[in-house]
Amino acid sequence: MEAIEPAYGATTLLLIAAAAVAVLLFLIMKVxxxxxxALVLVSALTALAAGIPVGDVPSALSFGFSNTLxxxxxxxxxxxxxxxxxxxxxxxxxxxxxxxxxxGEKRAPLALGVAxxxxxxxxxxDAGLVVFLPIIMTVARRxxxxxxxxxxxxAGAFAAMHALVPPHPGxxxxxxxxxxxxxxxxxxxxxxxxxxxxxxxxxxxxxxGRRIHVDVPTALFGEMNDGRNGDTDTDxxxxxxxxxxxxxxxxPSFATVLGVLLLPLVLxxxxxxxxxxxxxxxxxxxxxxxYLMLLGNTSIxxxxxxxxxxxxxxxxxxxxxxxxxxxxxxxxGPVCSIILITGAGGMFGGVLRLSGIGSxxxxxxxxxxxxxxxxxxxxxxxxxxxxxxxxxxxTTTAGLLSAAAAEASLSSVQLTLLVIAIAAGATVLSHxxxxxxxxVSRFFGMDVKTTFKTWTVMETTLGLTAFGLSxxxxxxx
Numbered sequence: 425m426e427a428i429e430p431a432y433g434a435t436t437l438l439l440i441a442a443a444a445v446a447v448l449l450f451l452i453m454k455v456x457x458x459x460x461x462a463l464v465l466v467s468a469l470t471a472l473a474a475g476i477p478v479g480d481v482p483s484a485l486s487f488g489f490s491n492t493l494x495x496x497x498x499x500x501x502x503x504x505x506x507x508x509x510x511x512x513x514x515x516x517x518x519x520x521x522x523x524x525x526x527x528g529e530k531r532a533p534l535a536l537g538v539a540x541x542x543x544x545x546x547x548x549x550d551a552g553l554v555v556f557l558p559i560i561m562t563v564a565r566r567x568x569x570x571x572x573x574x575x576x577x578x579a580g581a582f583a584a585m586h587a588l589v590p591p592h593p594g595x596x597x598x599x600x601x602x603x604x605x606x607x608x609x610x611x612x613x614x615x616x617x618x619x620x621x622x623x624x625x626x627x628x629x630x631x632x633g634r635r636i637h638v639d640v641p642t643a644l645f646g647e648m649n650d651g652r653n654g655d656t657d658t659d660x661x662x663x664x665x666x667x668x669x670x671x672x673x674x675x676p677s678f679a680t681v682l683g684v685l686l687l688p689l690v691l692x693x694x695x696x697x698x699x700x701x702x703x704x705x706x707x708x709x710x711x712x713x714x715y716l717m718l719l720g721n722t723s724i725x726x727x728x729x730x731x732x733x734x735x736x737x738x739x740x741x742x743x744x745x746x747x748x749x750x751x752x753x754x755x756x757g758p759v760c761s762i763i764l765i766t767g768a769g770g771m772f773g774g775v776l777r778l779s780g781i782g783s784x785x786x787x788x789x790x791x792x793x794x795x796x797x798x799x800x801x802x803x804x805x806x807x808x809x810x811x812x813x814x815x816x817x818x819t820t821t822a823g824l825l826s827a828a829a830a831e832a833s834l835s836s837v838q839l840t841l842l843v844i845a846i847a848a849g850a851t852v853l854s855h856x857x858x859x860x861x862x863x864v865s866r867f868f869g870m871d872v873k874t875t876f877k878t879w880t881v882m883e884t885t886l887g888l889t890a891f892g893l894s895x896x897x898x899x900x901x
Contacts, residue, residue: 432475441776441810444470448772448856452872459862459872460761463768467775474779488774493767501756501763502726503554506684506733508755509748511558513737514675515684519559522678524566532563537577537626541618543689544585550863551722552582555685557867564640571640573633575868576882580625583860584886587814587851588617588844594818598846601822602829604839612840613847616893620848624889625882632878641869676737684733688725695720761866769862773812776857796832797845797898800825801891804849812857817850837901844894852887854880 432440444466451462464485471481509515527535536559544552556578564574590596590610599609694716701707718724738748794802800821807817822843829842854861855876865875 437474437779438810440470440473440779444473444772444776445856449872452856460765460768463765463772463856467768467772470772471775471779474775476775476779484775484778485771487771487778489767489771491770491774493763493770497763497767498723498726502723502730503551503557504755505730505752506555506726507558508751509730509733509737510681510684511562512751513740515681515737517562518675518678519681519685523559524563529567532567533573533577533629534626536560536563536574537581537621540578540581541585541621543685544582549579549582549586549860551688551726552586553579553863553867555688555726556582561640570633570636571638571868572629572636572878575638576629576632576878577621577626579864579879580629580882580886581621583851583883584617584621584625584890587847587887588620588890589613594814594850595843595847598818598822598843599840601826602839602842603826604843605836608836609840609843612837612897613844616844616890619893620886620890624886628882628885632881636874636878638868638870638874638878641867676740680736684729684737687732688722688729691720691725691728692722693720695722695725765862765866767859769812769857769859773857773859776810776812796825796828796834797838797842797895800842800845801849804846805852805887808850809853809855812855812859814847814850814858814860818846821846821849835901838898841894841898841901845891845898848887848891848894850887851890852884854883 447469448462448466451457451466452459455462457465467485467488468481471484472478476484510519523535523539524532527538536556539559540552540556543556560571560575560578564571567574586594588595590599590606590613595609595613596606598604599606698707698713698717698720702709702713707713719728734745734748738751739745803825804817804821807821808814825842825846829839834842856862856872861875861879864870864879865872868875870878
């Protein structure tokens with residue numbers, strides 16, 4: 425669905441957006457209305473208030489909802505199924521033990537974050553987070569303390585890589601719009617992402633974890649067993665004869681667990697590398713390349729991984745396929761609410777985008793008299809806050825500044841720094857119109873207020889750190 429011609433000026437649209445967010449927060453935090461109901465209700469009222477024709481309101485609502493569900497539902501479903509297998513078989517504990525033995529107990533959050541940075545190179549934020557959840561929960565239960573100490577470093581690592589480093593779609597699209605080198609964006613963006621993660625995520629998460637205690641939720645994976653001496657499967661369903669499965673089984677090897685987790689990384693890497701080479705004209709879009717890219721589609725890659733995990737993890741030690749199916753049923757039940765709330769968050773953001781808030785903002789901000797890199801960060805930040813989508817903020821801001829960047833005769837390094845500044849602005853201030861906000865909120869078992877005090881703060885410090893680093897390099901070169 426294409427954006428609708430704005431019915432009001434930029435100021436009015438911004439006031440409508442601010443009022444919509446305020447009403448939404450009031451309904452969820454004060455009235456205690458269910459987040460899914462509140463999001464759908466406010467989305468409908470916002471569409472009407474913003475001047476979207478009455479006949480187009482249903483389409484406007486389904487636009488953001490269906491787009492978000494299309495990308496999130498399969499990832500969350502497959503990710504939680506995989507996570508449940510890793511948890512029940514003791515695979516998550518094996519990986520956690522290995523990481524801790526390498527880094528030490530005091531560096532457990534660092535270990536999780538480093539692993540997430542590596543896995544986050546080709547994997548999108550939401551896919552990486554759902555695959556890593558059982559490992560995060562296992563480590564948090566083992567050492568105690570707030571879940572934030574372990575969850576935020578990993579989630580922040582995926583967020584940093586997704587926002588700042590090619591081949592993720594946001595920085596790639598911005599680089600293409602500004603005619604910046606994707607290779608140079610990778611070379612410069614990667615160290616900035618790592619340093620920004622360390623300063624803006626790891627150090628901040630330590631402070632947040634000491635101040636705010638978040639218990640490890642049990643809705644997704646239940647009370648995890650220790651797993652170090654094998655797993656005792658007492659909730660894996662019944663065997664084909666109706667007999668409860670209670671046998672103690674040996675946990676899988678570290679190599680098996682690592683292989684399962686690396687499988688989607690490799691498959692998605694096919695897609696990423698081939699797409700980059702085809703876009704650059706190095707390869708032609710042949711049939712074999714299309715097949716490999718299909719295998720590397722995130723949803724297909726996770727589907728293949730779940731099938732492989734079922735064979736090498738699930739059907740071990742006497743489990744039947746019926747037992748594994750029961751495990752999956754128990755894993756999928758609790759995520760229905762997460763998927764619907766995340767989709768409704770996408771609906772709200774979609775309504776804000778279709779109402780013309782983004783175009784109205786860019787038109788009014790295009791003449792700002794300030795340094796191009798500062799202008800890029802501010803515009804991207806305002807677009808991010810107004811409509812929620814980091815990708816939309818990235819691509820819109822890059823398109824807006826492309827002509828100015830061309831006229832300024834910037835160097836290749838400066839163009840890359842401009843991309844990073846835009847990505848930094850599109851990262852900050854994640855809130856209720858961002859589907860990622862709801863994903864983290866529900867996965868970590870946090871209410872809206874706590875998510876604001878933790879996730880929103882961390883995303884903002886991550887973006888500000890990345891912008892500060894890009895600005896320093898800009899001034900030096």
